[in-house]
Amino acid sequence: MSLAHAILTALNERPSSGLELARRFDRSIGYFWPATHQQIYRELRDLERDGLIVEVADGGGRGGKRTYAILEEGRDELRRWIAAAEDPKHIKDSLMVRVRASSSLGGDLLPEIRRHREIHARQLAEYEAIEKRDFQGALSEIRRRQYLVLQWGLHLQKARLDWADAAIEQLETLSASRGEGPIAQDPMIHDPKGTS
Amino acid sequence: MSLAHAILTALNERPSSGLELARRFDRSIGYFWPATHQQIYRELRDLERDGLIVEVADGGGRGGKRTYAILEEGRDELRRWIAAAEDPKHIKDSLMVRVRASSSLGGDLLPEIRRHREIHARQLAEYEAIEKRDFQGALSEIRRRQYLVLQWGLHLQKARLDWADAAIEQLETLSASRGEGPIAQDPMIHDPKGTS
DNA sequence: GGAGCCATGTAACCCGTTACATGATTAC
DNA sequence: GTAATCATGTAACGGGTTACATGGCTCC
Numbered sequence: 001m002s003l004a005h006a007i008l009t010a011l012n013e014r015p016s017s018g019l020e021l022a023r024r025f026d027r028s029i030g031y032f033w034p035a036t037h038q039q040i041y042r043e044l045r046d047l048e049r050d051g052l053i054v055e056v057a058d059g060g061g062r063g064g065k066r067t068y069a070i071l072e073e074g075r076d077e078l079r080r081w082i083a084a085a086e087d088p089k090h091i092k093d094s095l096m097v098r099v100r101a102s103s104s105l106g107g108d109l110l111p112e113i114r115r116h117r118e119i120h121a122r123q124l125a126e127y128e129a130i131e132k133r134d135f136q137g138a139l140s141e142i143r144r145r146q147y148l149v150l151q152w153g154l155h156l157q158k159a160r161l162d163w164a165d166a167a168i169e170q171l172e173t174l175s176a177s178r179g180e181g182p183i184a185q186d187p188m189i190h191d192p193k194g195t196s
Numbered sequence: 197m198s199l200a201h202a203i204l205t206a207l208n209e210r211p212s213s214g215l216e217l218a219r220r221f222d223r224s225i226g227y228f229w230p231a232t233h234q235q236i237y238r239e240l241r242d243l244e245r246d247g248l249i250v251e252v253a254d255g256g257g258r259g260g261k262r263t264y265a266i267l268e269e270g271r272d273e274l275r276r277w278i279a280a281a282e283d284p285k286h287i288k289d290s291l292m293v294r295v296r297a298s299s300s301l302g303g304d305l306l307p308e309i310r311r312h313r314e315i316h317a318r319q320l321a322e323y324e325a326i327e328k329r330d331f332q333g334a335l336s337e338i339r340r341r342q343y344l345v346l347q348w349g350l351h352l353q354k355a356r357l358d359w360a361d362a363a364i365e366q367l368e369t370l371s372a373s374r375g376e377g378p379i380a381q382d383p384m385i386h387d388p389k390g391t392s
Numbered sequence: 393g394g395a396g397c398c399a400t401g402t403a404a405c406c407c408g409t410t411a412c413a414t415g416a417t418t419a420c
Numbered sequence: 421g422t423a424a425t426c427a428t429g430t431a432a433c434g435g436g437t438t439a440c441a442t443g444g445c446t447c448c
Contacts, residue, residue: 002290003407009297019427032292039408041429064416065427075301082294082303088312091287091352094198096228096345098278101205103341105271107278116284141370145299148366149292152359156287159355163348170344174337199435215399235436237401260444261399 003043004052006033008070008078011053015069018044031153044068052077099167110171117164124157199239200248202229204266204274207249211265214240227349240264248273295363306367313360320353 006029010021021044022037024030035043047053052074057067070078095116102109127150135147202225206217217240218233220226231239243249248270253263266274291312298305323346331343 001406002288002293005290005297006293009293009300012297013300017427018429029293029296032287032289032296034286034288036409037427038410038429042407045429078297078301079303082298082301082305083308085308085311086290088291088315088356089288090226090230091228092230092285093228093348094201094282095284096348097198097202097205097225099341099345100225100228101201101208101274102278103338104205104209105274105278107275109278112279112281115281119284142299144366144370145295148363149295151362152289152292155355155359159351160284163351166347167344170340174340197435213399214401232437233399234401234438237399238435 002081003033003035003039004047005078005081006035007040007043007047008052008074011068011070012075012078015056015067017065017067019065032149047074108175110168110175113164113167113171117161117168120157120160120164124154124161127153127157198277199229199231199235200243201274201277202231203236203239203243204248204270207264207266208271208274211252211263213261213263215261228345243270304371306364306371309360309363309367313357313364316353316356316360320350320357323349323353 006025007021010016010024010029016024018037018041021040022035025033025035025040044053048055048068051071053068053070055066056069095112098112099109101107131147131150131154135143135150139147202221203217206212206220206225212220214233214237217236218231221229221231221236240249244251244264247267249264249266251262252265291308294308295305297303327343327346327350331339331346335343
């Protein structure tokens with residue numbers, strides 16, 4: 001239920017058209033709430049219908065640029081949402097499921113983990129470049145809060161990188177001691193309490 | 197597209213009924229691929245239709261327990277999927293969007309961040325308990341791979357905890373120096389290159 | 393025979409994904 | 421005038437969420 005709120009946040013910073021929002025979502029806000037232009041257009045329609053935003057400087061329908069701005073009702077809704085309690089969502093991570101699957105089925109995950117390692121290293125470098133470029137020296141309060149968001153990105157990518165490095169090391173020493181192949185014939189795994 | 201694979205992974209470890217799977221998904225596998233019983237029943241139906249699993253020890257329809265086991269075709273599909281390249285998915289994090297929103301709208305996020313801190317501290321403690329209980333001393337290869345998955349859980353919760361602690365500290369020193377309330381009257385924010 | 397739980401299932405809705413369609417503007 | 425790009429939009433599908441329905445078993 002929060003693509004709407006992410007869009008309200010973006011429009012609260014600056015009135016924008018759908019495509020401008022889509023492009024802004026490729027960076028900054030989109031790092032933590034990605035969205036395609038199709039989703040954004042649908043949501044803009046709904047937000048306008050609900051009276052939280054308005055179209056300004058109308059430029060007609062298909063093909064013409066439509067710029068939207070947030071209304072006071074939209075800010076009210078944003079304030080309400082900021083203050084609301086909302087638990088962190090569980091993260092889906094197919095790589096972890098595959099590691100788990102490989103523990104009973106075998107298979108060489110090293111190339112894939114190395115590939116992910118590089119992706120996270122690149123993302124980390126990108127965040128660090130943003131940090132150097134935009135968050136040096138004395139910061140306004142607004143900027144300091146934006147910095148907090150970037151800091152989470154840095155933390156997350158570092159954690160992924162650390163995990164990948166540890167995993168690569170552990171799997172290399174494992175595969176050095178034997179040839180690859182299925183690890184277990186028996187599908188049952190060791191599970192002392194039957195609660196796995 | 198990988199709830200099916202998560203279920204195949206679970207069934208490869210041990211044949212199970214729908215509800216047993218749902219319960220197993222509340223722990224272990226479900227930490228990285230959560231699923232409700234409704235999803236699981238739907239997926240079991242489709243997997244059986246596609247010939248990747250079979251019902252064994254049939255107990256009739258509504259109200260009777262149905263136990264499923266993986267077929268060799270299911271294992272083939274799992275092997276194929278383990279080896280396939282699949283990029284890490286972007287993570288949606290509504291707390292980060294709210295921090296960003298609060299940077300132009302104001303609002304006190306400290307209570308919410310403290311609440312999240314406690315949730316992550318509890319989850320970390322849970323993972324550490326599992327580590328102590330199940331991953332001490334010499335480990336089989338199977339168990340070592342399962343340990344890798346747990347290690348990612350530990351990394352992730354530690355990163356969240358660290359971020360929360362840093363955020364709490366920074367926001368406390370900020371709010372100590374002024375009263376709460378909107379930070380900016382002007383919805384436009386500082387954005388040197390217009391690329392935020 | 394009713395309360396509570398185990399177990400499977402249906403239905404409606406929302407959101408995200410993918411593929412495609414169409415109009416407007418600019419560059420040559 | 422046509423190709424490329426900007427910009428908005430439609431349609432179909434699939435997965436996840438929530439609420440609810442139903443049958444069977446056990447305990448008292």
